[in-house]
Amino acid sequence: MRTPWREEALLDAFAEDFDALVGFASASRCPGGFGTLDAEGVIEAEAPIELWITCRMTYVFTLASMRGIEGAAELARHGLEALAGPFHDDEHGGWYSALVPSGDAPVEGARKEAYAHAFVILAAAAATCAGFEGARALLDEALKDQDLHWWEPSFGRVRNSWNPDFSECEAYRGLNANMHTVEAYLAAWDATGERIWLDRAREMCRFVADLGARFGWRLPEHFGPGWVVKPEMFADNPADPFRPYGATPGHGFEWARLILHTRAALVAIGDAPGAWMIDVARELVNRADSDGWTDEGVGGIVYTTDFDGRPVVETRMHWVVCEAVNAACALGVVDEERGDEEQTGIQSERFARFVAWADQYLHEAPGRWIHELGGDGAPSTTVWAGKADAYHLAQMLLLPRIALAPGFAAALANA
Numbered sequence: 578m579r580t581p582w583r584e585e586a587l588l589d590a591f592a593e594d595f596d597a598l599v600g601f602a603s604a605s606r607c608p609g610g611f612g613t614l615d616a617e618g619v620i621e622a623e624a625p626i627e628l629w630i631t632c633r634m635t636y637v638f639t640l641a642s643m644r645g646i647e648g649a650a651e652l653a654r655h656g657l658e659a660l661a662g663p664f665h666d667d668e669h670g671g672w673y674s675a676l677v678p679s680g681d682a683p684v685e686g687a688r689k690e691a692y693a694h695a696f697v698i699l700a701a702a703a704a705t706c707a708g709f710e711g712a713r714a715l716l717d718e719a720l721k722d723q724d725l726h727w728w729e730p731s732f733g734r735v736r737n738s739w740n741p742d743f744s745e746c747e748a749y750r751g752l753n754a755n756m757h758t759v760e761a762y763l764a765a766w767d768a769t770g771e772r773i774w775l776d777r778a779r780e781m782c783r784f785v786a787d788l789g790a791r792f793g794w795r796l797p798e799h800f801g802p803g804w805v806v807k808p809e810m811f812a813d814n815p816a817d818p819f820r821p822y823g824a825t826p827g828h829g830f831e832w833a834r835l836i837l838h839t840r841a842a843l844v845a846i847g848d849a850p851g852a853w854m855i856d857v858a859r860e861l862v863n864r865a866d867s868d869g870w871t872d873e874g875v876g877g878i879v880y881t882t883d884f885d886g887r888p889v890v891e892t893r894m895h896w897v898v899c900e901a902v903n904a905a906c907a908l909g910v911v912d913e914e915r916g917d918e919e920q921t922g923i924q925s926e927r928f929a930r931f932v933a934w935a936d937q938y939l940h941e942a943p944g945r946w947i948h949e950l951g952g953d954g955a956p957s958t959t960v961w962a963g964k965a966d967a968y969h970l971a972q973m974l975l976l977p978r979i980a981l982a983p984g985f986a987a988a989l990a991n992a
Contacts, residue, residue: 597944609680826869
């Protein structure tokens with residue numbers, strides 16, 4: 578059967594928009610890394626230079642360099658220099674979470690975050706696949722840092738944050754940081770061939786499978802010491818960009834995609850991961866779609882719900898629909914390979930619906946996407962302001978052209 582993610586017109590449109598997105602994102606370059614872009618694509622001069630943004634932009638420009646986009650390689654090198662230079666903590670190890678706007682000193686007292694350190698790995702792994710000088714040394718250091726400070730063998734997951742000198746670890750544990758660490762470890766596996774990173778990624782996916790089954794596939798995000806689930810945590814701050822209350826449909830989609838990437842990596846080396854990975858990915862996508870999608874107002878997918886599936890924060894985030902598109906594509910590709918026409922048809926409908934909605938409501942112009950929308954259809958700043966992120970969009974625009982394994986950077990390098 579014909580599937581929308583294989584239509585040449587869509588693939589060409591996505592490729593053109595990726596190129597335009599890289600052009601828009603290039604304005605984020607600043608001393609020390611990459612800054613936060615406002616809604617017009619201008620750096621917010623008073624905002625700190627964030628590690629996670631610098632890493633994500635370095636990653637996107639590295640992917641762009643492998644697609645032959647002019648100027649992208651130089652931007653990627655700038656990001657790598659920032660990670661090896663002002664962001665690196667030469668005294669205590671690891672990477673500072675943010676630099677002051679001038680880019681020449683860390684923000685004093687900012688905690689070191691597993692979330693951002695995962696993106697150091699992602700950027701360094703992509704640059705290693707692309708052959709950038711110094712990238713493998715940066716990746717090796719970032720992976721060593723995982724064993725020193727982040728990975729908890731007794732749980733098979735990562736801690737959430739430390740104080741700057743790594744003398745005090747936060748008691749809180751979060752699913753978001755572990756989700757991006759799965760992505761980082763898969764990229765490390767692609768770049769190094771060291772099986773430990775693939776095995777750790779699988780272990781975290783297995784935890785999410787068990788967690789989802791316990792909570793009706795609405796994933797709790799927050800945990801106390803010993804990974805005790807705290808479903809009601811942060812109910813007083815539901816619109817937080819990193820620690821919102823409740824379930825996040827966008828993360829359900831994202832976990833589904835990452836589980837399928839992990840499965841594909843295992844299959845590629847001759848392992849038999851079992852049916853659970855497909856089953857769990859399907860349950861997560863079904864739940865995220867049924868809870869998150871709404872026809873009210875402008876439609877789209879809400880940011881968060883409670884654990885009965887009722888919307889809590891109803892703003893529509895660009896990254897959520899990007900991950901919805903990716904999950905439908907990933908699951909659809911697996912269903913195609915298995916010859917399941919009924920399920921392939923379901924994912925085709927989802928993919929087309931999500932893409933059409935995003936194009937109608939979020940796509941301002943080539944390379945320019947509204948990052949947050951209110952239910953009334955007007956741009957919103959409830960959770961995020963501006964256009965600080967090109968990473969989710971870049972992967973959405975590339976995924977239909979690559980296989981599930983290897984990941985984005987390795988697939989482009991192989992091509």
